[in-house]
Amino acid sequence: MDKFIRAKSQHLKTAGINPFEIIPDDLSDQLELHFDVLDNGHELYQNLRTNIEWNQREIRMFGKTHLEPRLVAWYGDRAARYVYSGIENVPLSWTPDLIRIKSHVEKVAGTQFNSVLLNLYRDGNDSMGYHSDDEPELGREPVIASLSLGSDRKFNMKNKESGRLISMNLPNNSLLIMKGKFQEEWRHAVPKTKKIAGERINLTFRKIHHQ
Numbered sequence: 001m002d003k004f005i006r007a008k009s010q011h012l013k014t015a016g017i018n019p020f021e022i023i024p025d026d027l028s029d030q031l032e033l034h035f036d037v038l039d040n041g042h043e044l045y046q047n048l049r050t051n052i053e054w055n056q057r058e059i060r061m062f063g064k065t066h067l068e069p070r071l072v073a074w075y076g077d078r079a080a081r082y083v084y085s086g087i088e089n090v091p092l093s094w095t096p097d098l099i100r101i102k103s104h105v106e107k108v109a110g111t112q113f114n115s116v117l118l119n120l121y122r123d124g125n126d127s128m129g130y131h132s133d134d135e136p137e138l139g140r141e142p143v144i145a146s147l148s149l150g151s152d153r154k155f156n157m158k159n160k161e162s163g164r165l166i167s168m169n170l171p172n173n174s175l176l177i178m179k180g181k182f183q184e185e186w187r188h189a190v191p192k193t194k195k196i197a198g199e200r201i202n203l204t205f206r207k208i209h210h211q
């Protein structure tokens, strides 16, 4: 651990935030994992489960349409719109709960966000395939803060060049911060699992640059 990270984790500890250091050394400038992030994670989970406008999107693959294996929702500032497949996506307006979570996550991450993508994994059959969050509107070396609530799930990473695989567990109430060259060098996924998995909500806070 270099001096900066050590100093930073001391600072977070004094602020009552518990950084958890299981990140491989050579990824310490691309990933941070924090534990026990929200005081009222359980209550917020229930609120998000009922109040968020969850959608199951269709995806087209090899000329066939499928339902995505999870539910999603997109909230943010009006300016955080982006164009995807020629369609302009305007986010839903922030709810009071999302604003509270956002401001806490911004404190931990030390940066500001203008949108959040929420994913609801209903059980171990729901998943997210390998991808990088490297859309041009996120800019170079984006900081993305990913909050996990509910059941533990595995988070797999695969290096684009070497094929090296890393897997970590993302527990309830943890915050994974992806930054630096993480999106450029790695793909990540939440695989299906045969182990009994309950529901999980993940919120990835992002900063969309205006078009």
Ligand SMILES: O=C(O)CCC(=O)C(=O)O
Pocket (backbone or CB within 6 Å): 117, 119, 128, 133, 146, 148, 155, 170, 188, 190, 202, 204
């Ligand atoms: O659910 C997760 O932990 C990952 C979500 C993710 O990678 C994304 O929304 O881009």
Ligand SMILES: [Fe+2]
Pocket (backbone or CB within 6 Å): 131, 132, 133, 188
């Ligand atoms: Fe992602």
